Amino acid sequence: MWYYEKKLQYPVKVSECNPRLAKFLIEQYGGADGELSAALRYLNQRYSIPDKVIGLLTDIGTEEFAHLEMIAAMVYKLTKDATPEQMKEAGLGAHYANHDHALFYHDAAGNPWTATYIQAKGDPIADLYEDIAAEEKARATYQWIINMSDDPCLNDSLKFLREREIVHSQRFREAVEILKQEQDKKKFY
Amino acid sequence: MKPSQEQINQMEQIQQVDFALVELTLYLDTHPQDYNAIQQFNQLAVQSKQLKGQYEQQFGPLKQFGGSFSSYPWNWIDSPWPWQM
Numbered sequence: 001m002w003y004y005e006k007k008l009q010y011p012v013k014v015s016e017c018n019p020r021l022a023k024f025l026i027e028q029y030g031g032a033d034g035e036l037s038a039a040l041r042y043l044n045q046r047y048s049i050p051d052k053v054i055g056l057l058t059d060i061g062t063e064e065f066a067h068l069e070m071i072a073a074m075v076y077k078l079t080k081d082a083t084p085e086q087m088k089e090a091g092l093g094a095h096y097a098n099h100d101h102a103l104f105y106h107d108a109a110g111n112p113w114t115a116t117y118i119q120a121k122g123d124p125i126a127d128l129y130e131d132i133a134a135e136e137k138a139r140a141t142y143q144w145i146i147n148m149s150d151d152p153c154l155n156d157s158l159k160f161l162r163e164r165e166i167v168h169s170q171r172f173r174e175a176v177e178i179l180k181q182e183q184d185k186k187k188f189y
Numbered sequence: 190m191k192p193s194q195e196q197i198n199q200m201e202q203i204q205q206v207d208f209a210l211v212e213l214t215l216y217l218d219t220h221p222q223d224y225n226a227i228q229q230f231n232q233l234a235v236q237s238k239q240l241k242g243q244y245e246q247q248f249g250p251l252k253q254f255g256g257s258f259s260s261y262p263w264n265w266i267d268s269p270w271p272w273q274m
Contacts, residue, residue: 006251007200008271010208056218063211073272167215174219 002062009066010160012073013153019090021154022078023108024145028161029071030105030113033137039064041118041134045127048120052182053128053175060168067161072103074154124179132172139165192248192274199244200274203251206237 028034042061046054079087079101087096094110105113119130142162146155192200213230220226241251249264250257259265 001254003252003254003256005256006249006265006271007203007207008274009211010204011201011274012272053218056215059211059214059218063215069271076272167212171215171219178219 002065008070008073009063010070010157012070012077012157014074014077015151015153017081017086018078018151018154019082019087019092021145021149021151022075023091023095024148025071025074025078025108026103026106027108027141027145028138029068029075029103031107031141032117033134033141034107034113035064035068035071035138036105036113037117038134038138039068040115041120042131044118045120045131048122049124049127050179050182052178053124056171056175057131060171063164063168067164070157070161074157075103078154125176128172128176128179132169132176135165135169135172139169192269196244196248197274199240199248203237203240203244206233206240209233210237 030036039061042057042064046057046061049057079092082090082092082101084096087093095104095106098104107113119127121127121130139162142158142165146158146162149155149158210230210233213226213233217223217226217230245251245257249267250259253265257265
């Protein structure tokens with residue numbers, strides 16, 4: 001089972017109300033390479049992956065939920081004081097019409113989250129290569145958002161998340177090597 | 190309710206130690222034989238528990254389902270929640 005802890009993994013501060021930035025950030029909430037996709041991808045793959053890497057998928061999948069909460073905290077803080085007019089100006093008029101200030105799992109363009117964003121092939125190497133690619137795509141997305149953001153407080157938290165993608169990618173690459181070694185061992189029997 | 194500076198400071202200390210623990214956990218998942226990393230992990234786990242015990246006495250439980258004790262009345266439901274801090 002899982003335990004919730006009443007703390008963010010890393011502090012989230014924003015300089016000011018900025019619904020336009022929130023519109024971009026929602027990509028990492030309900031987008032293809034976002035944190036929800038990541039958490040569900042790894043935690044679903046772990047049931048059929050070799051035992052040697054179940055721990056890694058469990059722990060990275062769990063950390064992704066902490067990242068999802070950080071993104072939610074950012075969007076919440078960037079939009080909570082926004083007027084309907086400001087939401088509309090920021091390109092969030094359609095969002096406001098449907099959800100008011102509530103968060104929703106969709107990407108920056110408004111496409112709702114779908115399970116087709118994640119794969120589970122049952123082939124450990126195929127699954128881990130997908131995970132590495134997902135981390136690299138998420139890292140790139142964080143970079144593109146940082147490039148468009150002029151909020152130094154927010155960028156500090158985004159840089160933390162960008163670095164986490166790099167570490168996760170590295171750990172998944174090591175998992176591939178571990179499985180390859182296991183495979184080689186079997187050949188000598 | 191807005192958190193005090195003291196609460197924010199103590200939370201940041203917990204976040205620092207717990208970050209090292211997350212990082213060491215993932216590292217050890219793929220390097221299970223690294224003795225020094227395991228020693229560091231166990232030391233930080235003790236430190237994390239101490240910091241959380243201190244924090245919870247002043248600012249309420251961090252975990253539930255029995256992960257933390259409660260005072261009276263039940264204070265798990267008290268604000269601020271993490272995104273409100």
